[in-house]
Amino acid sequence: MQEQLPSSISFYKVKTMSINTEIPKHCDVLVIGGGPAGSSVAALLAKKGVDVVLLEKASHPRPQVGESLIPHFWKYADQTGVSPLLEQEGFVAKAGGITVWNDTISRIAFSEFGFTRPALHVERDVFDQLLLKHAESLSVQVFQQVAVQEAELGSDFPKVSYLDRRGGDTHVGSIACRYVVDASGPSAVLAGQFKSKQLIDSRMRFLSLWGYFKNSRFVAADGRSYPAEDIGKVRPVTFVTSFEDGWIWHIAMRKLTSVGLVINTDRARAMDKEGRERFFLNTLKSAPYLDRLLKNAEYVDGSFCERPDYSYYSTKLCGENFYCIGDAASFVDPIYSHGVLNAFYNASMTALAVSESLKNPAYRARYAQLCENRIRQFYGFSRSLALGEFGGDGVDAKLVQRFMRQVPPVELELMLAASSMSERSENFHRLVRDAKLDLNPARAGAHLMDELLF
8 A cells, every 4th residue: 555645734835934853754845965956946846835855964064066156047046035145145256257278268258248147156065055044944844964865766655765863873764755856966866776877978077176275366357367365356257277188177265266177087097085186286286377376375285175977967867756956967067167057957947847746746747757858958058068069978969959949048148158268169059050049149259368467
């Protein structure tokens, strides 16, 4: 006999805020993970009165890389209602981006595309915590230090088992729900359970190494470098420079600067962690421009982190009672800051599909398929943008072109301009041409600069 949920649970009953100590036995939607994808889908569903429980294995604030946000994210922040909190926090507003790719210097400025709200450089631990707190303020029941182990999806009422590590002891428990949303990031709980996680072609498989610096100079849109104390007076850009088969990012925040190195996985396969940290620091010392930006900067000991084999996708994303979103669904090279945008977009599509499925259960398979198509469209768009490839490895070129036709022209023009800042753009531009889109060619390209005045 299938387990029945209590009849007192209502899909659209607005709850009052309370401090939760006991994880309930039932809910409408169980969200795995409290990053941007999980917090956002939980907030959107809670705004519709859906009974949502969110389980997060870590304790916020938690360290997390990915500090550069493009201005597109504001429309999704507006949807959840978290925008005022982000505005009040006072994150660093950025002016655009500058790349030095094989000695060609390119620049884009967001203001030239009509964006009136700024792109941001954010401390992700603070940013993620704000999103999670906002979801909690909307009556999402949030439990941290609770790690999901697996989900039994064979019935109409999935059962999710977890390890509750709150208070120092570990307790085993389970919760029944109608829908499971996996937003567990690279842990990809459901993809691991399904064995559906696929690494992309090894030629385009990367790992990232990063750390933090104090008192680093930063680059502004005028191509000059400024001292760290000017970060509140002059808007920085996200600065990227290529080297050999990889690239380096430099992102100035309020007190620290994030510097990361992206290389082909094969380059570091034989190194241990200490060897990779030495390689990371030595590469920065010899990299053009980075050596001058970091000349008087202080490396923060213990800040070194890494993420191996991060370019992947899952072959199984959505079903009648489950959804995989954000990094739990796929991840590609982060060169154009699409990771958090991907999380927001996936959350928006999934919240719509789940809420409609709760109202019309007979159509839940259809809603799941439509949502999976949208998630795959965005993944393919990001993949072709970042890596210059399409077709295979989970990318359907026709789906991507359909997505391009739905993107507001100014946003696509910005992405076209960004893509031209590296040497990976030809296939992306071909997709745009084949889609026969009416775009402004004057805005769909980056500005070339003769030199940087460091």
